[in-house]
Amino acid sequence: MFADVSITTTIFPLYDVVKNIGGDNVKLTNLVPFGVEAHEFEPKAKDIAALSKSDYFIISSPVFETWSTKIISSLKIQDKTIDMSQKVKLIEMKHSEHEHEHKGSYDPHYWLSIDNYMNVAKEVAALLSTKDPENAKLYEANLAAYLVKLEALKTDYEVLKSCKNKKVIVNHDAFEYLAQEYGITQYSITGMTPETKPSPKQIAQLIDLTKKEKIPTVFFEEFASDKVAKSIAKEANVKTDALRPVENITVAESKKGIGYIDIMKENLVKLHDAMDCQ
Numbered sequence: 001m002f003a004d005v006s007i008t009t010t011i012f013p014l015y016d017v018v019k020n021i022g023g024d025n026v027k028l029t030n031l032v033p034f035g036v037e038a039h040e041f042e043p044k045a046k047d048i049a050a051l052s053k054s055d056y057f058i059i060s061s062p063v064f065e066t067w068s069t070k071i072i073s074s075l076k077i078q079d080k081t082i083d084m085s086q087k088v089k090l091i092e093m094k095h096s097e098h099e100h101e102h103k104g105s106y107d108p109h110y111w112l113s114i115d116n117y118m119n120v121a122k123e124v125a126a127l128l129s130t131k132d133p134e135n136a137k138l139y140e141a142n143l144a145a146y147l148v149k150l151e152a153l154k155t156d157y158e159v160l161k162s163c164k165n166k167k168v169i170v171n172h173d174a175f176e177y178l179a180q181e182y183g184i185t186q187y188s189i190t191g192m193t194p195e196t197k198p199s200p201k202q203i204a205q206l207i208d209l210t211k212k213e214k215i216p217t218v219f220f221e222e223f224a225s226d227k228v229a230k231s232i233a234k235e236a237n238v239k240t241d242a243l244r245p246v247e248n249i250t251v252a253e254s255k256k257g258i259g260y261i262d263i264m265k266e267n268l269v270k271l272h273d274a275m276d277c278q
């Protein structure tokens, strides 16, 4: 059987939503391989060849995929490119001293707002229904089922509103959408990208903050170094745990069919643990 629509996505949250809505009807390729840190990705020649054959190219934003603008214009695929950042509610970039290399004016991690992620799902269903109207009913049904699960996830997250210590330290500034939704303040070790190195002064400030605000957990993330998070936690005598920006999953997780919702549920347990909640 041939797939009815071919789509190339850039990062895991987009891939997962297309998989959930399109199922077997979509020949789906994700550019960032499983198990790698997504911010650092740059496509290779074979990725570009595959991309030029797809019916659609879905990017999260030209801010996150800084390499995409040039490729889209050189392949002349503007008409089949969907920039999902135009379909969601964006929040302005929080500026701090170590974000100078970042060019965009908005925070690109919008999929960590469940409402935004629902919008992405709706856009994908509409896109598939237009391209493949014969299966529109199926896409609509898949969308409806997925939205029910996302609504339930949102209801679960409401518990965070009851927490007493809503300050968290995370590896990079990926969680602002979640933070704003639930009244959390995020402090980050590396700023807007996971691999930036903090200065000794910044590290000292984070250690002081952890002690002063009685922050019980310093979060690292799995596709970037956990060294600084662990040394801050050690100095402040608190624990560490992984909190995931849902920018990617591992190869083993992809084989198990782990999705956005699974990771968001894991994150919820960890945040609940770290913020002194009911």
Ligand SMILES: [Zn+2]
Binding pocket: 039, 109, 172, 173, 174, 192, 193, 194, 245, 247
């Ligand atoms: Zn990020």
